[in-house]
Amino acid sequence: xxxxxxxxxxxxxxxxxxxxxxxxxxxxxxxxxxxxxxxxxxxxxxxxxxxxxxxxxxxxxxxxxxxxxxxxxxxxxxxxxxxxxxxxxxxxxxxxxxxxxxxxxxxxxxxxxxxxxxxxxxxxxxxxxxxxxxxxxxxxxxxxxxxxxxxxxxxxxxxxxxxxxxxxxxxxxxxxxxxxxxxxxxxxxxxxxxxxxxxxxxxxxxxxxxxxxxxxxxxxxxxxxxxxxxxxxxxxxxxxxxxxxxxxxxxxxxxxxxxxxxxxxxxxxxxxxxxxxxxxxxxxxxxxxxxxxxxxxxxxxxxx
Amino acid sequence: xxxxxxxxxxxxxxxxxxxxxxxxxxxxxxxxxxxxxxxxxxxxxxxxxxxxxxxxxxxxxxxxxxxxxxxxxxxxxxxxxxxxxxxxxxxxxxxxxxxxxxxxxxxxxxxxxxxxxxxxxxxxxxxxxxxxxxxxxxxxxxxxxxxxxxxxxxxx
Numbered sequence: 001x002x003x004x005x006x007x008x009x010x011x012x013x014x015x016x017x018x019x020x021x022x023x024x025x026x027x028x029x030x031x032x033x034x035x036x037x038x039x040x041x042x043x044x045x046x047x048x049x050x051x052x053x054x055x056x057x058x059x060x061x062x063x064x065x066x067x068x069x070x071x072x073x074x075x076x077x078x079x080x081x082x083x084x085x086x087x088x089x090x091x092x093x094x095x096x097x098x099x100x101x102x103x104x105x106x107x108x109x110x111x112x113x114x115x116x117x118x119x120x121x122x123x124x125x126x127x128x129x130x131x132x133x134x135x136x137x138x139x140x141x142x143x144x145x146x147x148x149x150x151x152x153x154x155x156x157x158x159x160x161x162x163x164x165x166x167x168x169x170x171x172x173x174x175x176x177x178x179x180x181x182x183x184x185x186x187x188x189x190x191x192x193x194x195x196x197x198x199x200x201x202x203x204x205x206x207x208x209x210x211x212x213x214x215x216x217x218x219x220x221x222x223x224x225x226x227x228x229x230x231x232x233x234x235x236x237x238x239x240x241x242x243x244x245x246x247x248x249x250x251x252x253x254x255x256x257x258x259x260x261x262x263x264x265x266x267x268x269x270x271x272x273x274x275x276x277x278x279x280x281x282x283x284x285x286x287x288x289x290x291x292x293x294x295x296x297x298x299x300x301x302x303x304x
Numbered sequence: 305x306x307x308x309x310x311x312x313x314x315x316x317x318x319x320x321x322x323x324x325x326x327x328x329x330x331x332x333x334x335x336x337x338x339x340x341x342x343x344x345x346x347x348x349x350x351x352x353x354x355x356x357x358x359x360x361x362x363x364x365x366x367x368x369x370x371x372x373x374x375x376x377x378x379x380x381x382x383x384x385x386x387x388x389x390x391x392x393x394x395x396x397x398x399x400x401x402x403x404x405x406x407x408x409x410x411x412x413x414x415x416x417x418x419x420x421x422x423x424x425x426x427x428x429x430x431x432x433x434x435x436x437x438x439x440x441x442x443x444x445x446x447x448x449x450x451x452x453x454x455x456x457x458x459x460x
Contacts, residue, residue, distance in 0.1 A: 084419045107414035107440025111422060126412050128441060192437065192444050 003298035007113040008121045011131040011171045019174075023139050025294035026287070028304040036066035037302040043067050044096040046088070047123070048074035048103045049228075053263060054123045054133070057288035058100050065293055065302075070096060086115060093118055098299065101125075104228070119299050127229055130163045133262050134171035136291045137164075140284040141172070141219060144258055149175040154217040156182045156210060157243055157268055159189045161229035164262035166193055168221055173202040180217065182207045184242040186235070187225075210243070215252040220245070221260045222269050246270040250278060260284050307342045313361040315383045316373070321346050323376050324356035326454045330372045330405070331365060339363050352379070367394060372405055374398035375434065375450055402426045402436060406445060406453055413441035 003018065043062045047055050059069045072092070074080065079088055085108060092099050093116040101112050102123040109122030109129065124130045142148050153172050155165050159181055169179060169189070179197075181189055181204055188206060189197075197204050207213055214220070222245050230236040245259065245268060258280040261269055265281075273279050297304065319327055324343045328334075333341065340361040349355035364384050373380050374396045382394040404423040408415050415424045415438065426436035426445060434447035 082419065084421070085414075085417070086420050086422075105412055105414050105417060106410060106442075107438070110440055111414045111420070126441070192442050 004301040005119055006299055007109075007119050008131050008295065008299075009109050009113055010122070010129045011134040011167050014131075014135075016174055019135065019138060019171075022135060022291070022294050022298065023142055025298060025304060026139055026290045029290035029293040029297075032064070032290075032293070032304075034064055034066070035304075037297060038062065038065040038067035038300055041067040041097045041300060042095070043069050043296075044092040044099045045069055045071045046077075046092060046099060046101045046103075047072070048077070048079060048101075048108075049124065051102055051123070053285055053288060054102065054130075057285075058121075058123065058292050061289050061292035061296055064289070065296055067097075067296070085111070089116055092116075098296070121295070121299075124163055127161045127163050127166070127226070130167045130262075132292060132295060133164045134167035135295070136284060136287050137168045137221070137260060137262070138171050139287050139291050140260060140280060141258075143283075143287070144280060145218065148172070149177055151177045151218040152180065152216050153177050154180040154182055154210070154213060154220040155223070156220055156245065157223035158187045158225045159183045159223070160187045161226035162223040165221060165223040166190075168262075169193070169197070169204075173197055173200065173204070177203070179204040180207060180213050181205065182210050182213065182243075184208060184239055186239050187242075210245075210249060211252075214249065215254070217253065217257055219258055219260060220253070222265075223262065224264065224266050224268055227266075241267065244268055244270070245273065247272050247276070250276075253278070307344055307357070307359065309388055310340075310342075310359050310361045310385055311388055313339075313359065313363055313385050314365045315385060316358040316360075316365075316377075317355070317381045317383065318349065318351055319356040319358065319373075319377045319380050320352065321354040321356055324358050326376055326451070326457075327356070327358055327373060327380075329454055329457045330376065331360075331369050333360065370394060370396050371399055372402075375402070375405070376454055378431070398428055398431055400428055401439070402428065406436070406450060408438045408441060408443060409445060409449060410438065410441050410443045413438060413443065415440045 062069045089112050098119050100121045100123050101109055103125050106126035106128040108125045113120040122129050122131055227236055259278045261281040263285055324345050342359040344357045346354050370382055383390045384392040403425045407424050415422050425439040429435045429437050436445040
């Protein structure tokens with residue numbers, strides 16, 4: 001098990017044992033407000049795409065451990081003037097002890113890890129990966145069901161462009177679960193991901209209608225229509241509103257089923273669900289702090 | 305039609321019919337290098353039915369470049385000629401990773417960003433039919449897309 005100085009690029013690189021270890025550490029951070037174990041460390045938060053939860057929770061997690069955080073956003077970085085990502089990363093690598101990167105360009109995080117000496121954490125690269133979100137998602141399920149296997153997991157919505165949901169599928173498929181991929185025809189899982197899952201022998205079935213499977217699910221992971229990934233906005237308008245979760249659509253669900261969502265939500269998840277016992281998305285967002293504290297402390301090799 | 309023997313150089317035989325121009329493109333031969341090049345297309349072949357043949361005089365083509373041919377002409381045979389005789393038969397083999405030859409079809413892949421110092425890199429998922437996977441964005445490149453790219457480049 002080796003977390004020390006490690007890059008976090010894709011959830012696929014992590015074994016169940018390594019994730020289990022992470023979750024044990026996250027448990028310990030659940031009620032810790034402040035420690036100064038990362039005092040003297042400076043973390044770069046390079047965000048070239050909008051973010052609320054991921055950027056803020058990484059910053060809060062770092063600060064709760066005593067580290068300093070430098071925020072570099074797309075709007076104000078020299079990338080806006082035409083500077084390459086390569087040069088930007090070279091600078092940050094020479095100034096900081098760890099780089100967290102979010103970018104609309106697929107493969108950016110791997111590229112960053114290839115050229116930086118310090119560890120790199122992928123906070124989302126285009127439609128590809130969002131590994132720390134997937135870790136939070138698993139942690140939320142474990143925290144709810146006290147297990148990560150033998151569950152019927154529904155993923156619902158934009159399965160084509162959503163990096164969080166794709167990373168979640170890759171993560172939950174490390175365990176023995178049945179996956180129901182529910183989406184409009186135009187937003188089905190991309191072939192390269194489906195092949196990856198089928199090659200691993202993952203039990204996954206595709207559906208277009210949630211109503212047909214809702215009664216079987218233990219978890220329903222909803223995802224936003226990723227407007228920013230559509231090359232053709234007319235195509236976006238065609239699928240907009242093609243799926244939505246409200247109280248009525250959950251009528252036939254199991255009593256202890258939970259609804260997850262990596263957030264932000266737009267119109268696919270109605271506010272009326274917030275006050276129900278099935279709502280798990282705010283808990284999921286909250287777990288971002290202890291989980292990311294655990295990630296940072298493991299990478300820097302400090303004790304809880 | 306008779307094409308004379310070459311004294312020294314490389315003969316690439318058993319190229320699938322119609323692919324000779326793409327072979328030259330893959331070998332980075334534009335005609336401007338000054339080598340005498342014979343290119344014969346649609347010749348009868350026992351092995352392939354019809355085939356193309358390329359002969360390049362006074363150049364023993366680098367084995368690393370030859371391996372690229374496996375992308376479009378996996379059954380091609382390579383003979384290195386010295387003094388009119390076959391001095392060496394070289395085999396071509398598709399490597400597990402194909403770098404800096406093809407471009408990813410995904411415009412938002414890091415390997416496609418013009419201002420980044422990065423080369424394209426693909427893992428070979430399947431040799432027959434040819435299927436590659438981008439090492440950066442994980443998108444597939446299938447055989448017809450590979451051929452399309454190479455043909456596009458060979459339009460000189």
